[in-house]
Amino acid sequence: MKELLTTEQILQGLKHYRRIARQDMLRASETPHPDAFLTHAEQRRAVYTELGTLAETAAPDEVITHAITLYKALPFVTGTPEHEHPDIKGRENALENFFLMVGLDPKVRREARSARSKLGSPAATE
Template sequence: MKETMTTEQIQIGLKHYRRIARQDMLRAAETPHPDAFLKHAESRREIYARLGTHAETHAPDEVIGHALDLYRALPFVTGTPEHEHPDIKGQENALENFFLLIGLDPKTRREARSKRPKLGAVAPAPQNTQESQPAR
């Protein structure tokens, strides 16, 4: 990983990503699978909001660790039809965007990816209702 970003830099980047996800939510009706596209965008926006909330009270390295934990918990859905599992695919996409934002070493991401369970082999992650609320 490159030089660690500050909490403020992380929050600015996440805010930018939330705006993009919001724009995608607004244009979902124009896509071939509007419901799936909307769910994908909502899932991305939720991850960005959760990471932003975590960044408010934690150091950048702890936010990165939290993101890696979330990523490791996601089941693999690679190879499924584009419109299936939009919630998982949206979360995966958001976390991978976050890793690009912070300049996470590709090896670290690959190691985390290799620990992910197969679809159906994972229990749903508990949701903290305060943290899981999308930013507005």
């Protein structure tokens, strides 16, 4: 990772992402799978809110560490139809957006991704 963003920069970025998720929630009914699209947007917004709340009291590196932990805990659902598992895919998308925003080293993200278990495997259902 390059230099860490400040708390204020993280909060501003998360606020921007929350706004985009909110706009997506409002336009969900216009999509081919409105319920899935809405759930995806709601989950993204929830992740941004959770990270923003943490960022108000924790150091930037702690927020990043927490986001990596959340990411590792997600079951792997890549390759499933677009409208399936919108809750997981929304959280995954939000965390990946956050990693891009903070400039997380791609190697760290790949390592966290490889630590995830497939949906339905014992580690994913714990």
